[in-house]
Amino acid sequence: MKKIKLIVLALIIIFPIISYAQCKEFTESTAIPLLDDFILSGRYNSLKMGEGEQILIFKTLNKGITYRFIICGETGLPDNIEFEILDWEDNLIYNNKSDSYKKIWDYKSSSTQRIKIVIKVPDEGGDATVKACVTLVTGIKNLEGGGF
């Protein structure tokens, strides 16, 4: 039992690394064009996910920067992928479930803060073994959001 738990924990850590490479093309063709005039903020987060699965991402938002969060799921997954953003005390900042499952959300943080992003693929009774890419891309803009 102990060994199984260790294997599960190790998989949680290794899994993102493998999936990241597989989802690069999808991210570049689908999510990055949605940045518009935002600048890509470093690496995106991508994973192969299936129905009923969810991931947790830790991120720090800097005061004065406007962020664009883009969530995209590959064909084969339900359209209504949910993402919620919580502050470090688990107060809800945003949930796209109450916003027609929008894929794009812009946010200017009034303080520097650490946040948690939860991405959930709903379980719609489909084939649970089918996995497809889900990607989170973050874009940034400077102070006034008007480019440089």
Add this chain to the structure above:
Amino acid sequence: MKHVKIILNCLFISLILFGCKSNNKDADGNEIKITKEDIENSYDQAQAILYSLPSPVETAMILESAGVEFNPSLLNPVSNVNDYTSNKKKALNLGIYSADLSYASLFDQQQITINYMAASKKLADQLGILDAISDTTLQKIEDNISDKNEIMNIISETFMNSSSYLEENNRGELSSMIILGGWIEGLYLSVKLIGDDVKSNKDLLDIILGQQFSLEDMIGLLEYYQDYKEVGLLVAELKELKIMFEKLEEPVNSKEFELFSQKVNDIRTGYIE
């Protein structure tokens, strides 16, 4: 030992996550009832925990927002590029040059931008990061040198391509070192730009204090790879920095800040020498 570390990591994350409140409001301030169980279920069911670290471009942007000046003497000289022989040094300094490049570019330092992109290309080539920074990239930089937005996009793209190429080729430890190099350079520039008078620029001080959160994420990211001896050493050093960071509570004590600043300087010097 490896298993113990993994369990401790997960326990640490669990402790942070499960010790939290559960009253939530939406963006308009309306109360949304999400129970503690809902949130715990969210974390329990997470198939993966990821870290999203700021890119050098973001770091440069927050420096600009604090109204700092450009100081070329703070950059890691491009003449150092030939001194880096180990992959660790190449990766760290690719991150450092990316941060310097972003800083220079945001302050309209066109020739410096070109020089630092060339130095970055050299390190990327030596790390075998094919096409992350191609001759075409250098040409694009020169062609768009007066278009700051486009230059920032190119830098972001090359930074992303470099780290993702390494991830794809099972060299994630080097990818995380590039990110670390970029992050530590941003912190180094910040503490140098604020100088001895920590009260001289409140915005910049806030930026520095805010990096404590990114440091947590940085350590979390590197710990994926801490079985690599080189990464383990880097993590140990960052944990020392974390302890000093925790002492920097507002109002910031000048003496504590000086010690902290010296630690950042020492870490960065260790990377670039």
